[in-house]
Amino acid sequence: MTEPRTLDPANMSNSWAFQSLLGNALYGTLITNDVESLEVNHSMATEASTSDEGRTFTLTLRPGLSFTDGTPLDAAAVKFNWDRLRDPALGSTSRRQAMQITTTDVVDETTLKATLDPPNPHFADSLVQSSMNWIASPTALRQGQAAFDSNPVGAGPFTLVDWARQDRIDLAKNDGYWDAPKPSLDSITLRTSPDTNQRLNAVVSGAADLTADSNWSTIARAEDAGLHVETVPMGGGQFLGMNMRRAPFDDERARRAIALAVDPATINAAVYPGAGDEQFPRTVFQESSPFYSDLPFTRPDKDAAQRLFDELAAEGKPVSFTFVGYSSAENKVAAEALQANLTEFDNVEVDIEIVDNTEGVTRLTGHDFDMMITSALVQDPDAALWSAFHPDSSGNFMGVDDPALTQALDAGRNADTVEVRREAYDVAQRRLVDLNVGLWYVRGAPSVIAATDLEGILMYGSGSLLPEELQFTK
Secondary structure: OOOOOOOOHHHOOOOOOOOHHHHHHHHOOOEEEOOOOOOEEEOOEEEEEOOOOOOEEEEEEOOOOEOOOOOEOOHHHHHHHHHHHOOHHHOOOOHHHHOOEEEEEEEEOOEEEEEEOOOOOOHHHHHHOOHHHOOOOHHHHOOOHHHHHHOOOOOOOEEEEEEEOOOEEEEEEOOOOOOOOOOOOOEEEEEOOOOHHHHHHHHHHOOOOEEEEOOHHHHHHHHHOOOEEEEOOOEEEEEEEEOOOOOOOOOHHHHHHHHHHOOHHHHHHHHOOOOOHHHOOOOOOOOOOOOOOOOOOOOOOHHHHHHHHHHHHHOOOOEEEEEEEEOOHHHHHHHHHHHHHHOOOOOEEEEEEEEOHHHHHHHHHOOOOOEEEEEEEEOOHHHHHHHHHOOOOOOOOOOOOOHHHHHHHHHHHHOOOHHHHHHHHHHHHHHHHHHOOEEEEEOOOOEEEEOOOEEOOOEEOOOEEOHHHOEEOO
């Protein structure tokens, strides 16, 4: 888990690498999904569906839900939380999912109806991938960030005891949790560490019972050590995204030159030594996916790359850019490997700027970068690909605006059969390959590494861990 800048769920990220366990602990979940079948499982909501091909989405809550401050967790509370996510001033990374909604209407105490534009029959997948799944008390949120951070109010299985910034977050069992007798644990202490080796060593030594990780080398070492490892299967992956809104990568030739010059497999090997190359992404979808097509990403060709670098320089546009990296060891190694790949070429220069996680998110969402690591972790393709590459999505950090790709993503979203969706996503894959939006260097590996006496490891979405299921063997 990375250190949150606030406990407001709107500004927390619901993925394994960020604050998913903390968000699930404090706020619970509306729905979850099975990470293999992708079927929706209900939690605080008993229905999350559409009956009109995604034009509207109905959410029905369990009756009698309440926050820890005694106020009701009803349809009006969900409306309050979802509506504020769409406010650009809030700066939520979940705005890209929330912006699919144009209006929300309270039907009754337990029923909320959301109107979607464009229609999205697969909207439930967006919900489980985002902080839309976490509902906080509107009464508490109205008190302001400082008051809320000292006393965050949700309806989750745990409550906050203490937050010692840059050190630990202490949580205690919520005795009023709606799904009693869960949780089994009386308390949880969360600590942050940017170092994958430190995280693994903490579990091996018994200093920690569980850690979230995505480093394939660490995962392999954890398995060798006999620890309990669970990994969510994912297509797509992480890539070094190139910002197409500004020079040099607003020129397709610059993006293609980088793709021809840099072998992403060498970046993978540098970041994840000893993990093997089977986790290196060669296509958008894994072979096991019903949407798989054998359409590999651009392969390196050094001579062709140099010709493009020279061509751009001759036009007065030598390729010069800054790689903005997060402070994790993996990001630093990836940046250095990229720089090493490019040293053998003329007319290309890359600088490295390392920032903390908070600034990194701000730079990414504000499009203030040339190249940054981002991801499109693909389960059902709609949520990941539409969010990352559709021009109407606020999660389209690279500024991709390609008519053929846009049409394919819309067709895949609105199709009602796997066959029609497969045709649409075949086109989408071809365009992503041709556009060279980034250097895809590793499949996503949302994982939990745990001591052997810890059971009940259950994840949904992109590795979002459910703390209420955890328990020690008796």
